[in-house]
Amino acid sequence: MKLHELRDNPGATHTKKRVGRGPGSGKGKMGGRGIKGQKSRSGVAINGYEGGQMPLYQRLPKRGFNVPNPKKYAVINLGILQKFVDAKKIDAKKAVTEDVLLEAGIIRRKLDGVRVLAKGDLKAKLDLTVTGASKAAVAAVEAAGGKLTVTGPAKEDAAAE
Numbered sequence: 001m002k003l004h005e006l007r008d009n010p011g012a013t014h015t016k017k018r019v020g021r022g023p024g025s026g027k028g029k030m031g032g033r034g035i036k037g038q039k040s041r042s043g044v045a046i047n048g049y050e051g052g053q054m055p056l057y058q059r060l061p062k063r064g065f066n067v068p069n070p071k072k073y074a075v076i077n078l079g080i081l082q083k084f085v086d087a088k089k090i091d092a093k094k095a096v097t098e099d100v101l102l103e104a105g106i107i108r109r110k111l112d113g114v115r116v117l118a119k120g121d122l123k124a125k126l127d128l129t130v131t132g133a134s135k136a137a138v139a140a141v142e143a144a145g146g147k148l149t150v151t152g153p154a155k156e157d158a159a160a161e
Contacts, residue, residue, distance in 0.1 A: 071153055073132060074107040078140055079120015081106070092124040098131070113153055122146075 020031035033040040048055050084090045089104045098114045101107050107114060113131025118140050126146040133141075133150050141148040 071112040073113050073115040074109065074111050075115050075117060076101065076106055077117050077119035078122040078137060081116075081126065082120060082122050082124060085124040085126070090126075092126055095127045095129060097129050113151075116141075116148065 017027060018025060019027045020029070022028045030040065038044055038046065048057060050056070081090070081096075084104055084106055085092050090096060090100065090106075094100075098107075098110055101114060102110060115132035115134075116128065116130050116137045117134050118136035122140055122144045124146070125144055126141060126148075128141060128146065129149045129151065131151055131153055133148055138148045138150070
């Protein structure tokens with residue numbers, strides 16, 4: 001085999017359709033864009049535009065309210081906690097705080113705090129201290145013989161109260 005005999009596999013490459021290069025190309029003259037109008041010009045973006053009529057998304061009534069600065073919690077389930085206790089990554093005899101959870105690798109970052117949810121089973125007797133927890137999670141931890149203390153979200157501005 002020589003250098004001039006090298007070829008790509010058949011069908012591996014496609015020649016680009018050259019638009020607007022004469023009638024013989026099959027996409028000549030207007031280049032497949034039709035005649036006149038906004039869409040035949042370059043730099044067109046008409047998403048949601050209805051030709052001057054009030055667009056649908058503006059005609060519909062607005063409802064609800066979006067909190068501008070919502071709290072974002074790192075969420076953990078009781079089942080995951082039990083897995084980490086079984087794997088000896090968490091010491092069940094010591095108090096478990098958010099920092100301990102971070103070091104163990106259960107949560108990646110604390111965000112606005114850690115919230116415990118009741119998915120899964122917890123058999124270990126844990127002394128948990130977290131920012132938030134569901135009622136079912138608190139009941140499940142206490143049923144296992146442990147204690148779950150909820151500190152509540154940190155207040156950003158004391159003057160706002």
